[in-house]
Amino acid sequence: MxxxxxxxxxxxxxxxxxxxxxxxxxxxxxxxxxxxxxxxxxxxxxxxxxxxxxxxxxxxxxxxxxxxxxxxxxxxxxxxxxxxxxxxxxxxxxxxxxxxxxxxxxxxxxxxxxxxxxxxxxxxxxxxxxxxxxxxxxxxxxxxxxxxxxxxxxxxxxxxxxxxxxxxxxxxxxxxxxxxxxxxxxxxxxxxxxPLEYHAKGAATYIVKEEKPKKIFILTSGYSEEKQYTSPFKQTVDSLSKRKIQVITTTISRGNLTPLVKQLSTSDQNIFVVPSTKQAFLMVTLRSLDALAKSYPVTLYGHPNWEKFAFLKATLLQRLNTHITSSDKVEYKNxxxxxxxxxxxxxxxxxxxxxxxxxxxxxxxxxxxxxxxxxxxxxxxxxxxxxxxxxxxxxxxxxxxxxxxxxxxxxxxxxxxxxx
CATH class of the missing domain: 3.40.50.2300 (Response regulator)
Known part of the structure; x- marks a missing residue:
């Protein structure tokens, strides 16, 4: 003592x-x-x-x-x-x-x-x-x-x-x-x-059970640290869906989403997962997603740390139908x-x-x-x-x-x- x-x-x-x-x-x-x-x-x-x-x-x-x-x-x-x-x-x-x-x-x-x-x-x-x-x-x-x-x-x-x-x-x-x-x-x-692994698993479980998509697009910046999120995410999706949901992982450069357009649906929600926390990458990539959302239904799932980032504006995130996971959300009216x-x-x-x-x-x-x-x-x-x-x-x-x-x-x- x-x-x-x-x-x-x-x-x-x-x-x-x-x-x-x-x-x-x-x-x-x-x-x-x-x-x-x-x-x-x-x-x-x-x-x-x-x-x-x-x-x-x-x-x-x-x-x-x-x-x-x-x-x-x-x-x-x-x-x-x-x-x-x-x-x-x-x-x-x-x-x-x-x-x-x-x-x-x-x-x-x-x-x-x-x-x-x-x-x-x-x-x-x-x-x-x-x-x-x-x-x-x-x-x-x-x-x-x-x-x-x-x-x-x-x-x-x-x-x-x-x-x-x-x-x-x-x-x-x-x-x-x-x-x-x-x-x-x-x-x-x-x-x-x-730990981050359980944020990835939680997001994957919710997407499989609630969104029921045919495809999920994971947009990465290429940094190896993002595998701490993408690996358990994909494993969970594969396990829950018995590999019936296709998980497409793509490294995005300068916000170029053109190669994905042919795989998108014009009627169903297109589920995008972005595990990055890099400001420069997020600013460019989310702007590209925002432009894409004018022609295709977009639902975005992001890293739990996004809530702390002042550079991510709520107006943009709401337009992208953004979801994030959290382990410390306090409901002050409860x-x-x-x-x-x-x-x-x-x-x-x-x-x-x-x-x-x-x-x-x-x-x-x-x-x-x-x-x-x-x-x-x-x-x-x-x-x-x-x-x-x-x-x-x-x-x-x-x-x-x-x-x-x-x-x-x-x-x-x-x-x-x-x-x-």
């Missing part, structure tokens, strides 16, 4: 470190104190005529007598930069802020489950975004003995940590990295953020989200970020498993609908578990909406 000196660091207006200090100190208590529960509905009871005789949130005997579940949370806080005479780099400060935001969401989730009487002991460790430090933490006997380990965050730190931790027999959660499980080959690892936002603002006096929302979802999911007495040496991961994504966790032989669920989004009224 990390201990931090109580003097105030020189960080010119950055208030995040105060939250870090609260986080570290608060995490030392063996039982997390309850707050109002944002997502999962709880049973309500009629108040007793003499409330002093029966506390409203009295834990059940089952939970009260149970040994607390120990959770180790490993984050790149970089607390060594908080001492007098030290300062954060811009990148270091961003990682520290991300860590605090994730922690706050995670702890709010533990609080909501603790309200029902569950008992947790949360330890926080600083990985410093340093492979050597992560390697050292893997030798820590307290971490090894935890019921659940969450972190480290970054792939290189996960590699270093798991290499010394060895086979533990209990879950190690990779909370924010979409790196493929094959990168680590650790049978205890749980990858929560779906009732559960509204409840979470209200609780988060009340506790932290701040707006939650994406990292806080992911911390909450993941904290709630695993806290419920622990509270329900799940055998973490042979866990059964049930499906779960979170605020940012659903969890459908599958077993990968020799590589642990991975969340395979992605949402399909479509541009409607210049806004990305879920189609399923």
């Amino acid at each position: 990390i201990s931090v000196r109580n003097h105030r660091p020189q960080l010119s207006g950055n208030k995040w470190l105060i939250l870090v200090l609260v986080a570290v100190i608060g995490a030392c208590s063996p039982k997390v104190q309850p707050v109002s529960k944002p997502v999962a509905k709880t049973k309500t009871e009629k108040p007793d005529k003499k409330p002093e005789d029966k506390p409203v949130n009295k834990p059940s005997a089952k939970h009260s007598e149970a040994k607390p579940s120990v959770i180790s949370l490993i984050l790149p806080l970089g607390l060594d930069h908080s001492v007098a005479g030290q300062k954060f780099s811009r990148a270091g400060l961003e990682k520290a802020n991300m860590s605090v935001e994730y922690y706050q969401g995670f702890k709010l989730a533990l609080d909501s489950v603790a309200k029902e009487g569950a008992n947790f002991k949360l330890h926080i460790y600083d990985s410093k975004d340093d492979a050597a430090q992560a390697h050292s933490l893997g030798l820590n006997p307290q971490i090894k003995a935890s019921d659940l380990i969450v972190g480290p965050i970054f792939p290189e730190d996960i590699k270093a940590f798991t290499s010394t931790l060895g086979k533990r027999g209990k879950p190690i959660v990779s909370p924010l990295s979409p790196a493929a499980p094959a990168t680590f080959k650790n049978p205890d690892l749980v990858t929560i953020i779906p 009732g559960n989200t509204v409840n979470f936002l209200r609780s988060y603002r009340k506790v932290y006096q701040a707006e939650p970020t994406d990292f806080a929302i992911k911390g909450f979802d993941e904290g709630l999911y695993f806290a419920k498993l622990l509270a329900d007495g799940e055998d973490m040496t042979h866990p059964e991961f049930d499906d779960f609908r979170g605020l940012h994504n659903s969890f459908h966790i599958i077993k990968k032989r020799g590589e642990g578990w991975v969340n395979s669920h992605v949402d399909i989004l479509k541009y409607e009224n210049f806004y990305l909406k879920k189609t399923e």
Whole structure:
């Protein structure tokens, strides 16, 4: 567990470190104190005529007598930069802020489950975004003995940590990295953020089942990295359609789509898949598709990162009937989200970020498993609908578990909406 000196660091207006200090100190208590529960509905009871005789949130005997579940949370806080005479780099400060935001969401989730009487002991460790430090933490006997380990965050730190931790027999959660499980080959690892492979599989499954095309055109820029998307995409289409759907992969140069025109339909939707993230290629190719769409029905499926690209305009994407996959689309008008936002603002006096929302979802999911007495040496991961994504966790032989669920989004009224 990390201990931090109580003097105030020189960080010119950055208030995040105060939250870090609260986080570290608060995490030392063996039982997390309850707050109002944002997502999962709880049973309500009629108040007793003499409330002093029966506390409203009295834990059940089952939970009260149970040994607390120990959770180790490993984050790149970089607390060594908080001492007098030290300062954060811009990148270091961003990682520290991300860590605090994730922690706050995670702890709010533990609080909501603790309200029902569950008992947790949360330890926080600083990985410093340093492979050597992560390697050292893997030798820590307290971490090894935890019921659940969450972190480290970054792939290189996960590699270093798991290499010394060895086979533990209990879950190690990779909370924010979409790196493929094959990168680590650790049978205890749980990858929560779906890797690119599952975005490709999700898009392929949706196209086969919903679009039912005769042909699919994959337009590539020629970069080998695009095979990380195109290979699982084609494999999924071939498997689901029993090779009845023709997948045509073409490298496009300077937006020239002329060689494909003879293969296009004038009545049915022509399905195009563009796995590139290169700005120059996308700008030229999508303009060519836009011109093509004046004569042929066009439906476009793109890379999940497209949502982040300001250079891709919603007007163009909507004209191309564009779909993308997503694993972090938050519906802010949803009732559960509204409840979470209200609780988060009340506790932290701040707006939650994406990292806080992911911390909450993941904290709630695993806290419920622990509270329900799940055998973490042979866990059964049930499906779960979170605020940012659903969890459908599958077993990968020799590589642990991975969340395979992605949402399909479509541009409607210049806004990305879920189609399923």
